Amino acid sequence: MNPVIILTVFISYSALLFLIAGITGRRSTNDTYFTGNRNSPWYIVAYGMIGASLSGVTFISIPGEVGASGFSYMVLVLGYLLGYAFIAQVLLPVYYGRKLTSIYTYLEQRFGPYTYKTGASFFILSRSIGSSFRVFLVVNVLQIFVFDNWGIPFAVNVALFMGLILLYTFRGGIKTVVWTDTLQTTFMLAAVIVSVTIISRDMEMSLGALINQVHKSDFSRMFFSEINDKRFYLKQFFSGAFIAVVMTGLDQDMMQKxxxxxxxxxxxxxxxxxxxxxxxxNLLFLFLGALLYLYVQKMGITLPQRSDDLFPLIALKHHGAFAGVVFLIGLVAAAYSSADGSLTALTTSFSIDILGLGKNQKLSDRGKVNIRMTVHLCFAVFLTGLVVLFRSISDQSVITKLFTIAGYTYGPLLGLYAFGLFTKRRVVDRYVPVIALFSPVLSYLLSVNSMHWFNGYKFGFELLIFNGLITFLGLLFISENHNSQSGNSELNIN
Incomplete structure (x- = not known):
């Protein structure tokens, strides 16, 4: 596809986001930035959070992963339902009952300042690495198909991208993100639907015939019954439940919306x-993935070395200009969706949890706004640097490991919140950071040695559960029973 067309699509979509930002950012305050004035229509938030939950990793990686794992990812998605029910019935009443802006403030109220700073710091670390990785996946595609043709360095590409996000979220913050997420969800889904339609046309098969073809293929296998397989269905299901809790319910980015x-x-x-x-x-994304593999088989197309490149290759090289444009908008939407909410959430957490902006009574409202804007700018520069660093590493396996390591930080958050919600015990607050650091280290050792230590057993997503359990047991070790009201479990309070 012509690089000029690709760049035009990128600029046009960005201009649309700026229009929304201009509307939502009028007369904005810190309350607008942090909470959206608590006035967002719930159905708009729900629709936008679909795209935020998918992100660039799902948009690019899930269709390609079908070749190796079939539809087993759907079992994980079904587990999400259990996790989201827990969020709705347990976590949300806690957050709304306490009128929290940053969800990690709960840790201070329940345990103390050391635990509070630890939880917020783990989120900032994990979200910074995770968001940078997701942005890298998408921006790297733009670099290959557009900017390399003009000899523009990758660092300039990333700086332009992050600069645009910085500008359109600078004033409106989370209020702007809630509304721009709706656009991002729409175009991500449109890209998948258009690709399915074109494959149906090119293969001269109706939608029903395609569904039947996928059903008969090995790609549609959903349940794996071998317990040592990381795709074992029970591991997938319960892992999905816990992933939903930590990646949404204990994540400032998702919960702030x-x-x-x-x-x-x-x-x-x-x-x-x-x-x-x-x-x-998610079923639609997996269905597309199966169709892409059937498509390349029928059309005699050579599979790319990396499964992540399958969807971009077919959309941009084999489906024509219209499909390419829609895919690019979906791609750009996925990148924006990964970065804009994260930038806002990181700014919120650092301003409130680390700097204590909400507690500072000496600062004027104008002074607080200036601090928030400075933090926002600094995180934009920091994330830009991380994305450029990923590119300089150039070893995809190393980058993937960094992303995986970032995921280990959600285990301690799971353990901290579980201990606070389900026990009446108080901990020695100053020892909590040690427990929180020990837990992911031990979990990593379990992961890399599990096949040797446990007779061929290989950890998958369920490692998150063990990570949280280790933290929980560590907190139990440094705790004592406390029957005062402040020591009651959160479930008894609310």
């Missing part, structure tokens, strides 16, 4: 609508 709803009732409706919508949406 949810907390912009008008009240708890609306927030619960948002979670339930979003979670059930993810089932057909």
């Amino acid at each position: 949810n907390l912009t709803c008008r009240n708890l009732k609306d927030a619960k409706k948002n979670i339930y609508l979003m979670s059930w919508s993810l089932v057909p949406v």
Whole structure:
């Protein structure tokens, strides 16, 4: 596809986002930036969170992964439903009952300042690496198909991309993100639907015939019963439940959007609508993945070395200009969706949790806004540097390991919240950072040695559960029973 067309699509979509930002950012304050004035329609939040949940990793990687794992990812998605129900019925009442802006403030109220700073720091570390990785995946495609043709360095590409995100989220913050997420969801889904339609045309098969073809193929296998297989269906299901809890319920990025709803009732409706919508949406992505593999077989197309390149290759090289444009918009939408909410959430967490901006009574409102804007700018520069660093590493396996390591930080958060919610015990607050650091290290050792230590057993996503359990047991070791009201479990309080 002509690089000029690709760049035009990118600029046009960005201009549309700036239009939305101009509308939502009028007369914005810190409350607008952090909470959206708690006035977002729940159904808008739910629809936008679909795209935020998918991100660039799902958009590019899930279709390609079908070649190796079939439809086993759907079992993980079904597990999400259990996790999202827990978020709606347990976590949301805690967050709304305490009127939290940063969800990690709960850790201070329940345990103390060391635990509070630890939880927030783990989120900042994990979200910074994770968001940079997701942005890298998408921006790297733009670099290959556009900027390399003009000799423009990758660093300039990333700086341009992050600069645009910085500008359109600078004033409106989470209020802007809630509305731009709706665009991003729409175009990501449109890219998949257009690709399915074109494959149906090129293969001269109706949708029903394609569904039947996929069903008869090995690609549609969903349940794997071998317990040592990382795709074992029970591991997948329960891992999905816990992934939903930590990646949404304990993640400031996702929950900050949810907390912009008008009240708890609306927030619960948002979670339930979003979670059930993810089932057909993810099934659609997997269906596309199977079709792409059947398509390359029939058309005699050589498979790319990396499965992540399959969808971009077919959309941009074999499906024509219209499909390429729609794919590019979906790709850009996925990149924006990965970065804009993260930039806002990182700014919120650092400003409130680390700098204590909400508690500082000496600063004027103008002074607080200036600090928030400075933090916002610094994180934009920091994320830009991380994305450029990923490119300089150039070893995809190393980058993937960094992304995996970032995921280990959610285990301690799981353990901290579980201990706070389900026990009445108090911990020695100053020892919590040690427990939180020990847990992911031990989990990593379990992961790399599991096949040797446990008779061929290989950890998959369920490692998150063990990570959280290690933290929970560590907290139990440094705790004592406390029957005062402040020591009651959160479930008894609310």
